[in-house]
Amino acid sequence: MGRRGHNDEDFAHEIQAHLELETDRLIRDGMSPEDARAAAYRAFGNVARTQERFYESRRVMWLSHARYDVRFAMRTLIKSPGFTVAIILTLALGLGANATMFGVVDRLLVSSPQHLVQPDQLRHLYLERRGAGDLGLQSRRLTYPDFKDIERLPAFASVAAYAADVVAWTMGSGSDARRVQVQQASASLFPTLGVRPVRGRFYAVEEDVPGAAPTAVLSEEFWAREFERDPGIIGRVVQLNRGRYEVVGIAPTGFTGAELSPVDVWLPLRASAFAESGRGAGFDDRGQWWIRAVVRLKSGVTSDAADAQLTATHIAARRAYAKASAGLPEHAGRAYAEHEVPRLFTASVIAARGPSPSTTSAISLWSAGVSLVVLLIACANVANLLLVRGIRGQRELALRVALGADRRRLLAQSMTEAALLAGAGALAALGVSWGSSRMVHAMLIPDVAFSGSGIGSRLLVFVSAAAVITTLFAGILPAVQASRTAGTDALRAASRGNSSARSTLRGALMVAQITLSVVLLVGAGLFVRSLWQALDTDVGFDYAPILAVFLEENADPARDRVAQQRRRTELYRAALARISTLPGVRSATLSAATTPLFTRDGFGPGELRVPGVDPIPRVPGGGPYKYSGTEDFFATLGVTVTRGRAFEPAEFQDGTEPVAMVNETFARTIWPDRDPLAQCIQYSDPDRKGAPTPCRRIVGVFKDLASFGVDERKPLQVAYPTLRDTYVKGLIVRAGGDPASLIPSIRQAFLGISSDVRFVEVASGAERFNRAVRSWRLGSTMFTAFGLLALLVAAVGLYSNLAFGIAQRRRELGIRAALGANRQHLVRVVMAQAARFVAAGLVLGTAIALAAGRFLERLLFGVAVTDLPVYGLVIFTLIAAGGLAGLIPAWRAMSIHAKTALETE
C-alpha cells in the first residue's frame, strides 16, 4: 500500500503528533492538560473523517473502495467459515442444478440440432391421419414414394430424406465385430442443413443411387474413437453389415443431422439400401413407413402455404396410386381407408417443440422449472442467512453509521460480500454442473447427443447471469436493511435486540422456503411412486433372467430372400441345440415373431380374421401382434396362462389340429360376452401363400404381454405354435443365475457354428425394461434430488432462524428463567416458533402442490396426483425436519442460565 513514502500508519502518527503539539501549546497557554487535550481534539474535528479523506485522496476512489471492500468482505467471510461454506454450498447446488438443467433444456427444447444453418427455415415433415371415431395418428414417418411426391414442391428450397431410425449396424465380422450407429440419409441432407465436412467431402447425389459404389461419412467422434483421428482415413474402406464402404469425409463434432440421437456413420440412403439387400427394397412400397423428411422453406413461404401444397399433393398422389393398384391383392394397395383424412404439415426442426414432444423433454422442462424453484429457495436462504448475520452485526453497523460512515459505502460493502459469495458459488456450481451433467446425460438421457455442447459459452452466460441475479436478490435485502438503519435509533434498537419489521421479512422468507420444499417433495413423491408403479408393472412375463439373442449373418449374394431366411433359421436352430446345454441356461427357445420388450411383429391387413368380427377393432395399445416359438417358448418367457391351457408339444407338429392362444385384452375386446375357448381365428400364413387357412381353435388365454415397454394401454396379442419350416427371428434364453455372465458363452456358441455368423447381439431383458421406465426414473431422480436439496436448505434455514431467535431473546429467556419458568416451557417456546413456520409452509405448499399437480398428471404412471401416502409422507418428513432443526436451538434455550444471560446483555 505504501506510496509516496506516506502510508496510513504514518498519517495516523502525524495526526497524533499534531494533537500532542497542539495540546502542549494550549498547556503552555495555561490550560489544564485535560482541557487542552479536549480543545486540541475539538479544533481538529473528526479524526476518522480526516483519515478517510486522506485515504480517499490517494487513488481512484471506487477502485480503492472496491479493493478495500473485497478485502473486508473476504476477512469477514473467512472469520465465519461455517456460515461462508453453508452459503457457497447452497449456491453451488442451486446454481449447479440449474446449469445442468439449462444444458438439457437448451439441447432438447431451445437450440436446434448443431451445425444447422438458418435453422428457422428448416422444418420436419409430419403426417396426421384422422378419421371419424378413429384414433388420430400423428407421426413423422412417411413412405419413400410419398417423399418423392413432395420432393419438388415450389414451397421448398431443398428437401432431404433419411431413415426414421438410427440403427445399429455391424462393423467388421466375427469375434471383432462392433456395433455402430448408422443413419441412412439422402445426399441432399448435408446441403439442406447447410453443414460442412471437417475433412474430405460428403457423398454426392450421383453416389446415392442403387448400385453406386458405396460411400460413407464418419462422425468426428466416431473417427476419434475408432480410428484415433487417423488423417489417412479418407479413402479407407470399412465393412459395414454386408457392404464395403469407402470413407469420403468426416462430419463436424456434434453433428446429428436434423435429430438429436448420436450417429457414428452416415450412409447414402439408396446406395446403402441396395448394398444391403441387393434390391431397391422399400423405395417403391407405399406401405413401408420408414422415412423422415426435413425441408428448407423458400424464404417468404409461410408454413401454412407449404402445408396446403403438401397435403393437396399427397392426397392426389395417394388417390392416383389407389386407382392404379385397384386390381392388386389387398395388402399391396394400402391406400387410406375411406374415412381417413390425411394431412401433411411441417413443424419446427426442434422436435421437442413439435406437435408431440417426448416425455423426456416434458420431464426435462419440469425438472428445469423445479431447479429454478430450488435456486429461489437457495436465494431465500442465503438472503436469510445474510439478514440474520446482518442483524447480529447490527450494533457494529449502527456504531459505524453513528460515527458518520457513508451509507452508500455500507450498501456497497453488503453487495460486495454477496457478490463474492455468489461468485464463489458460481465457480463451485460449474464444477457441480460438470459432474451432474455427465451423470444426467449418460444415465438418464442417453439417447441424445450432448457432445460438443458441454460447458459452452451459453452455459457460462447463464451461470454468470444467475449468479448476478442471485447476488442482487440475496444481497439487496440485507444491504437495504443496513443502509436504512438510522444511527442512534438503530443503536438503541440493536442493544435491545428488537427488530420486528425484519423478523416479519425473515419469517416470510422462511415460510416461502418450507412451502417450496413441500411442493418439490410432493412432486418427488409422485414421481417415485410412478417409478415404483412402472417397475412393478406386470409385463406379463418374467423379464429379469431373460436374454434375447439376435443373429446377423454374412449374406451370400447368390441367395434370394427366402434362401437367406432359411439359412438364418438353420443357424438359429443349430445355436439352440448348443445353447440349451450351456451351464447356467435354464431353458431356451426360438422366437418366430414378436420377442416381447425387444421386437414387435404385427399381422398384415387381412392376415388375421375372426369369424363374425370384421374388421378387428383397434385398441389404444395397438395390435394384433403375433407370438410364436418352439415348444419351450411360453415356459422360457414365463408367461402365465389364465384360462385354458398352453400349447402341447404335439401341437408343434404338422398335421395336428391348428390351435392358437390370445391375450386377455384380445379375449375381452373381440368376444366381450362369449367364452374365448369356444372361438377360433383364421390366420393366413404369408410364408405359405395360397395355402388354405383352417380356423384355429383357441385353447388358452394368456396374460397381457408388454410390447416395447411399460404402458397402461394393452395391445391385442395372438400366439400360435411354430410349425417346422417357419422362419426364426430370434432366440430367447432364460438364465438360472446371473444372465450377464452367460453373454460371452452364448456369443461364442453362435460364432462357433459357422463363419457365416457376422454379429450376435445379446440383450438383457432387465436392461431393456430399465430403458422402458427411464422417463420416470429421470423424473423421480431429478425431483427427489431437488426435493431433498430444497428440504436440506430449508432445514438449515429454519435452524439458523431459530438459533438466531434464541440468541436475540437471550435476555427475555434469561428473565423468564430467573422468574422460575421451567425448562420444558422454554423448549416449548422455541418449538412453537418452529411449528408455526412448518405449519404455514405445509398449508401453503399442499395447496400449491394440489393446484399444480394436474399439470403433472400426463407424466405420471399409475398414481393419482392427490395420492394420499405421498402427501402424508411429505407432511411427516417436514414435521420431522422441523423438529430436528428446532432441537439444537431448543437445547440452547433450555441451557440458558438466568445469571449469565442477564450479565452478557
Next chain:
Amino acid sequence: MSPQKAEQERIALLQGTLDLLILRTLVFGPQHGQGIARAIEQQAEDTLLVDHGSLYPALQRLEARRLISAEWGTSDNNRRARFYTLTRVGRTQLVAETRHWRRLAAAIGRILGPEGA
C-alpha cells in the same frame, strides 16, 4: 489564555486559499502541520479559522503535486513530527498564485468600493 477572538467572529477559509497560505507559511522554513496552523492563525491575528482536520488533506494534496516535500523530524519540544518544506516547484507556484490572488482581491475590492461606503 491567549487573546483569542470568539469562534463566531472568525472567518472560515475560502475554498482553495488554504493551499496558498500553507505555501506562504513555508517560505520561512520547514514546519510541521501544527506549526503551520498556528502560524496562519497568528499571522491573521486569529481572524482566520483553520480547521486542523482539513489541514492534513491539503498538505497531502500539495505533497502529491510535489509543491512541498516532507520528512520526519523532531519539534522544539522534542516531539516527533512530520516537517514540510517548500520545493522549487512550490516556490514558483507560490509566486504565481500570490500574483493571481492579489489581482483577484484588488478586482473584488474595486467592485465592493472603499470600506465604510
